[in-house]
Amino acid sequence: MxxxxxxxxxxxxxxxxxxxxxxxxxxxxxxRAGATDDEVQGPYSGSGVIPDGIRSATMAVTIDAPRSRVWPWLVQMGTDRAGWYSWDRLDNFGRRSARTIHPEWQEIAVGDRLAAKPDGSQWWEIAALDHERFLGLRMSLDLRGRPFDPAGTRPRHFTDSLWGFELKDTADGRSRVVVSGYWSFRPKWLQPLLSVLLLEPSHWVMQTRQFSNLKRLAL
Structure with a gap:
């Protein structure tokens, strides 16, 4: 014994x-993978989109191409469109992400939905848009995975988040892509636990893969 x-x-x-x-x-x-102190600690676009949202991880990458060559890859994202350029078996249901720019997917507007599941039952809604500067995608779900209208009354238990892509020019003609966002969750006591155990490591795995592919695709 x-x-x-x-x-x-x-x-x-x-x-x-x-x-x-x-x-x-x-x-x-x-x-803060790849991010500078200013990018982590400074203001980030979309702060007013998620009521009582908490700033999430900030990750960044420098791409050897101007913003004008990175932006088209971002605006055509979506499971029903170009995919997410990450681990396709994990976040795109095994469908291969696009390897070319599709002109038919370049026109987007606030309120448009980018499918997150093949059947369209979940989606990222374009909540903020500044051409070649910022793209903010919002997903609002109850804890059964059902979307709710963020303009109305929130369910008792929910997750409401903004996934943001901020693009900046560098002095040498390249671009800086800074990914961060805001997250609100109920029950509130469960939020830090889920963040540490699930959201943060999974986001790092997927986001670093997306960065790697964007660096290659935008050349």
């Missing part, structure tokens, strides 16, 4: 040490 208890204590201690190391060293890097 003493050996079993000692083994359990050792496992618990190892788990605690692992969690502490992740929170102290890995998580801070994950939350």
């Amino acid at each position: 003493k050996k079993i208890e000692a083994r359990r204590l050792a496992m618990a201690g190892g788990a605690a040490a692992g969690i502490t190391a992740y929170l102290a060293f890995a998580r801070p890097r994950l939350l």
Whole structure:
């Protein structure tokens, strides 16, 4: 029995040490991958879109192309359109993201919906748009995965988030893409737990993959 208890204590201690190391060293890097202090701490577009929204992770990348060559790839995103340029098996239902610009998908407006599921039952709505400068996508769901009208009364339990893409010029003619956003969730006590255990690591995995593909596609 003493050996079993000692083994359990050792496992618990190892788990605690692992969690502490992740929170102290890995998580801070994950939350600001590629971003400068100014990009993390400064204002970010779309702050008024999500009522009582909390600023989410800020990630950034420099692309060897001007904003005019990056923007067309962003505006044609959507499961029913060009995909998301990330891990297609995970976020695009196995459909391959586009490798070319499609002129028919370039005209977008606030209020348009970019499908997040093939059947159209969930979507990202264009909530903010500034040509070649900012694209803000909003998803509003109850915790059964059903969309609700964010202009109306929110359900008792919900997730309401903005996924933003901010584009800036660099001094040498390249572009800087800064991805961040805002998130509101109820029940509120569950939000930090979901963020640390699920949202933050999964977002890092998908966003870094999208950055990598955008760097290649925009050339």
